[in-house]
Amino acid sequence: MTVANATFLDHLMAQRAAYRYKLPSRPDAGRFIDQLMRLLFPVTQDCQSASQHVEETYHKLNEQLVCLFRPLMANLPDTPEAIAERFFEQLPAIYDNLLFDAHSIADNDPAAVGIEEVVAVYPGFYAIAVYRIAHELLQLKVPLLPRMLTEYAHGQTGIDIHPGAKIGRSFFIDHGTGVVIGETTTIGDNVKIYQGVTLGATHVAKSMAQKKRHPTIENNVVIYANATILGGNTVVGHDSVIGGNVWLTESVEAHSLVFHQHQTDIRLKSLESREPINFVI
The missing domain is CATH 2.160.10.10 (Hexapeptide repeat proteins)
Structure with a gap:
């Protein structure tokens, strides 16, 4: 390793220590949101369908959310476990709101053949769903992760909704x-x-x-x-x-x-x- 490279690596280490926030993995955040969507709307099936293991999937998602919170611990208002519990307590209300959204799309778009198509393939519904999940996390005073989730949806759909x-x-x-x-x-x-x-x-x-x-x-x-x-x-x-x-x-x-x-x-x-x-x- 050259002296210049060693100096550069030292600079990166010093910069890392100066960061105000430590962030969760963006791929992990994307996997969490997609698995949560499959739990709520198991319309599309794979070899290990969430619909067949609802309770197991629910607990795994809780663990994944706690894991996403851990890098943010210094900036959280409570423990990762406590915040994750509060989020999942709000999940039924989020689900009800998403059903209203899905029915609105299915009822108003002549091209929609039913709720199944809306929740499986409509980018507008997906972006709204991720927004509602991210908005709830923001209400729980979770920093940055809500924006990571909506930006993930932005990349998937071309729709940019701020979680605030x-x-x-x-x-x-x-x-x-x-x-x-x-x-x-x-x-x-x-x-x-x-x-x-x-x-x-x-x-x-x-x-x-x-x-x-x-x-x-x-x-x-x-x-x-x-x-x-x-x-x-x-x-x-x-x-x-x-x-x-x-x-x-x-x-x-x-x-x-x-x-x-x-x-x-x-x-x-x-x-x-x-x-x-x-x-x-």
Whole structure:
């Protein structure tokens, strides 16, 4: 080993000691979330199906969660075992919320053939499920691991939901690719959003970290593809429809219809005159 390499390794050791957090393994975090999903929704089967060993799988998942907590022990509010117990006490409520989400997708998407398809293959449902699990861990004051879980789902689905967001029942993400939901977003019940929607902040200054930076979406709102809604003071009133490609930075009242107005020209050349015929849409 050269002197330069030895010096570099010493630098890495010193840097490791200076880290504020020690983190669990990202592959382990991903395995935990996927095994937990198979426990809750054993629709897809493998050679060692969780549905045939529910109690055994439940206890193994508890052990895995405790293991994920151990690197974070210095920053946890209680022992890993105590926090894991509290999380699993909340699992029935998480499961009930996910059933509402799954039924909302199955009932509103004409392409869905049933709950089985939704829970097995719909990226929107998967991202919502991981969010709800991660959000509960965040409520238990577990640092960083919740974000690791939602980023794992982000990588799997292209849907980025911060675990700090507050999302009500019967949430429906259709298609989902490119959806971004920021940390301080509040979403009510029966909300539907489509691909490319951003619920973001107008400012990204670090000084805004403890303030509400992202919008509030009230009950029964539909937000169509590629709409961007920004700002912590922006409220979309209940039962509103936000059209595709809308850029919104101010509040709208309940029962509003917001759409991006544009003009598309289609030109068709006449075979006789060779002059263009204009249509305005």
